[in-house]
Amino acid sequence: MPDLWLPGAERFPLSDPAPTDTQYAPRAIWHITWDKNASADKPVDLVPFNRLVQYFTGGGKSAAPHLLWDPFTGRTAQFYPASSRAKSVVDAPGGTRTNRTGRVCLQIETLFFPHCRVVGKTYATVRDTPAKGLDKILAWTRSWGVPDAWPMGSPSWKADRSQSTWETKGGHYGHSHVPENQHNDPGPMPNWPGTTPKPKPVPPLFPGRTAFGAGKSNESVLLLGQQLVRRGYGRHYRMGPSRQWGEADRLNVADFQRAQGWIGPDADGYPGPETWRRLFS
Template sequence: MADLWMPGAQKLGIGNTAPTDGGPAKAIAHITWDRNATAAKPAALVPYENLRSYFGSNATGKQSAPHILWDPFTGRVVQFFPANSRSLSLADRPGGTRTNRAGSVVLQIEALFFPYCKVDGKVYPKLTDTPCKGWAELQPWVKSWGVPSSWPMGRPADFTPKRSAATWANTAGWYAHAHVPENDHQDPGSWPAFVGTPGTGTPTYEPFPGASFFMSGSKPALGKRSAIFTAMGKRLVAVGCGRYKVGPGPVLGQADVDSYEAWQRSLGYTGADAKWPPGPTSWAKLRVPNV
């Protein structure tokens, strides 16, 4: 089962949970846009702690809180609602679609960013100009809730709104705030490419192949051959979790299982959660090179 609370994120539940309505699983991309800056007059980024406190403890901020506040400069993430609850970052007019609930999940991600923010003396016109730290961990958690890595209305490239009630009602995937019916916001303006998409300037990692790839029935698929196992094993060695006497790879062996379980324990997983097979969140954190 997917994690209600993103592993590695700070859990800051604010209560006021409510179910979603069902339908295509969605994720909504926002930026906080808490200051207006320009190329001629950039402004300092609002501290992460300010936004965390605003959504997490301010009475007004709680009324517009997302699921996730993500700092693309440091990779810090804080979560205010469990994945199976609606959050509150979308305008929801009377009648029509209940925007915050219109899916099996409607996971809302607020990136700490505004155009022409300044961090350590450098100005960032677009979100995609930032380091986008933490994206490689955030994307697979969203995907684990059934949200496909696709933009039904196009990956945002500017601040032009584009809305289709029919697409919204019928198609799972990622939506910009600028794509959501009943809303007039134009953000986020840009968003990082999905991990594993080549030719985008984003580091390319091996997409999570699914738990069944690593299994033969109810047991590890020992003896299975794949270049993925070699790449995985090299990364496990690099992060100090290698338990190999020979290898790694390309044939899956018990040393791979032992090494990966050591990796999951190093991330804080315990009990059955630390056991083989790999899961999408720990796989994303390992950053296995694309093969």
């Protein structure tokens, strides 16, 4: 059985553990403590770790997570075993019990607020921090079956909540993803295997104007037609795009060019470098 307590974490067990709803897939929820308000112009020193430990074992028990993590030192404190629910998300009546959703529902509070200052340096997001100890936390979440993926996408400062995704997919969630909640933390998080954004595809090089026109048949004509269809400019095709240039290709290109605000010779239906660039951007 995986470890109920993160190896190496300081233990501060609270006296009211409770079971999770194990019919749901395992997950982890990420937060930031956001205990100060700062700005790029007015950074504020990071709050001491021990002060947050005192809070979660005292007056803040009703909002205690599983883990408190300091990404600058790697220090961690744990308040509930993995098999228990924690209390860092709102659990409104009805729907899923958001504090309990999952075979495990591991809640991690990162000691952080935007534009905190540590040893004279200011950090805008958790992604900017050294993220010390993150590898150990991820090894622990994986041991409980939590996939590395973000089912609702890597967190930003914008809320993106889906009840159906929450109920059906395991993985990592930001507080900004949890149904019934209003907080939009943790903001951008470090990338880890399985969550690194895919590189944007490189658009194909423009093959030159001579690739298009009456009698032309080549892969560039087909590629052009396929992209026109993807962008919603394929209404003149009867059978779909092909390698053979035809009047339907010209009319579809002209539709796209007019959509750019071009008129006259600039919307003649024959692709030039700028038409190609915009079509594939």
